[in-house]
Amino acid sequence: MNFLEKRIQQEGSVLDGNVLKVDQFLTHQVDAQLMQKIGEEFAAKFQAKNITKVITIEASGIAPAVFTGLSLGVPVIFARKQKSVTMEDELLCTEVYSYTKKVTSTVSISSKFLTPTDNVLVIDDFLANGQAALGLSELCQKAGATVTGIGIVIEKSFQSGRELLEKAGFDVYSLARIASLENQQVQFLTEK
Numbered sequence: 001m002n003f004l005e006k007r008i009q010q011e012g013s014v015l016d017g018n019v020l021k022v023d024q025f026l027t028h029q030v031d032a033q034l035m036q037k038i039g040e041e042f043a044a045k046f047q048a049k050n051i052t053k054v055i056t057i058e059a060s061g062i063a064p065a066v067f068t069g070l071s072l073g074v075p076v077i078f079a080r081k082q083k084s085v086t087m088e089d090e091l092l093c094t095e096v097y098s099y100t101k102k103v104t105s106t107v108s109i110s111s112k113f114l115t116p117t118d119n120v121l122v123i124d125d126f127l128a129n130g131q132a133a134l135g136l137s138e139l140c141q142k143a144g145a146t147v148t149g150i151g152i153v154i155e156k157s158f159q160s161g162r163e164l165l166e167k168a169g170f171d172v173y174s175l176a177r178i179a180s181l182e183n184q185q186v187q188f189l190t191e192k
């Protein structure tokens with residue numbers, strides 16, 4: 001087990017509906033030291049790829065994305081789920097449907113932060129059905145930027161996200177891959 005899998009095993013709990021609760025260190029309270037290590041792991045993996053921007057979606061993607069940007073020495077952009085009052089610029093928008101929450105939200109970023117010369121690393125806390133990552137890649141596409149990789153903190157490998165993203169041609173790198181959350185037990189892919 002790697003450092004993150006150990007932490008999930010120790011502090012994660014499984015809720016009904018195949019949901020993993022990790023609010024002690026990732027989705028509510030944030031362990032900054034752990035996030036720093038996560039950022040370093042993503043940076044090491046994508047170091048040679050000339051990444052110019054890291055992009056994520058609010059809220060829980062921001063912490064791992066910021067530490068990844070720190071490690072790579074590049075800016076971090078988070079897509080917004082609601083329009084900010086200060087967003088007067090031209091916006092790039094796309095729709096993201098959440099199977100978990102059964103809602104569609106319009107996510108957006110200001111077009112001034114992404115250009116056709118950007119090599120983008122997409123970071124998110126969870127990969128379930130892949131809709132958030134796909135939406136972020138659509139925003140990059142609209143800007144003419146290249147998505148160079150996708151870094152995921154926790155992948156629920158029993159859901160369809162990875163397959164969807166790989167079929168679309170993306171290089172997906174997940175720090176923890178969960179094979180199953182059945183019977184309230186976290187089982188990692190590597191254990192199988």
Ligand code: G4P
Pocket residue numbers: 018019020021022027057058059060061097098099100101125126127128129130131132133156161
């Ligand atoms: P998808 O993007 O892969 O298609 O995932 P989905 O719509 O199913 O997930 C919707 C939201 O639920 C996302 O957060 C995602 O990070 C989160 N999520 C998915 N599976 C789990 C899980 O097992 N545990 C936890 N804790 N979260 C999960 P969000 O609502 O878009 O954003 P945020 O504001 O909570 O970050």
Ligand code: NA
Pocket residue numbers: 027060061125126
């Ligand atoms: Na979340």
Ligand code: NA
Pocket residue numbers: 057058059060061124125126132
């Ligand atoms: Na997220």
